[in-house]
């Protein structure tokens with residue numbers, strides 16, 4: 001079981017629980033970035049040991065977040081999912097304990113009333129569905145799945161393009177659509193009094209981050225505007241997965257400025273432990289100071 005990979009935060013009255021599906025993947029430097037080898041990573045010694053090895057190998061998690069806000073139970077992203085046919089070996093026919101871990105953490109699938117996906121790439125939508133008697137069924141049958149049109153149209157527009165990763169559309173999006181569980185909302189939709197979306201386009205056109213505000217505390221879940229804390233120090237690093245690099249860089253820099261120096265407790269969607277922390281201005285860029293709890 002992966003229960004040591006469950007982490008919890010209190011943002012005022014809102015509880016955030018993290019469930020890791022793939023823990024500390026390495027070998028990701030060349031997969032993630034166009035130009036961030038081990039030496040370049042080691043220019044930022046503060047990454048070691050939490051976010052990179054002593055040799056400069058970057059580490060990343062694949063994880064999701066479950067929120068308890070008032071009487072609402074909200075998923076933020078749904079990871080990779082089991083049994084799915086994928087191009088990348090790390091995701092292909094995965095067998096993880098994600099759903100058991102989620103239930104153990106106090107969020108059985110039937111209790112979830114809302115599913116938010118920061119964007120519609122395959123590692124953020126996988127547990128939208130699960131295989132039941134050979135058929136893909138919505139994992140969260142009592143939830144409304146909140147997407148935005150821009151993102152939906154973008155990902156479906158990739159079908160037929162060479163090299164596009166769209167294997168997940170028929171197994172992770174279509175069944176939810178056919179079950180009538182999707183509501184299309186704006187990219188700045190306020191989900192509950194405490195939880196709202198913030199448009200952060202670039203990685204994908206309809207990408208959103210998730211803001212949590214309660215009792216004077218503020219946190220934000222990044223989504224993929226940053227995949228790794230190294231991008232605080234080098235916000236212009238280009239990933240291999242961003243749709244519009246220029247826009248992604250603008251969005252990332254705006255985000256870093258907006259939340260720097262305790263503007264918000266930042267929870268990194270792919271960050272290893274400590275997954276939450278603070279963006280600290282550092283010369284003409286930033287650092288990420290991981291801190292397990294926002295009040296410590």
Ligand SMILES: [Zn+2]
Pocket residue numbers: 121123124224270
């Ligand atoms: Zn991702």
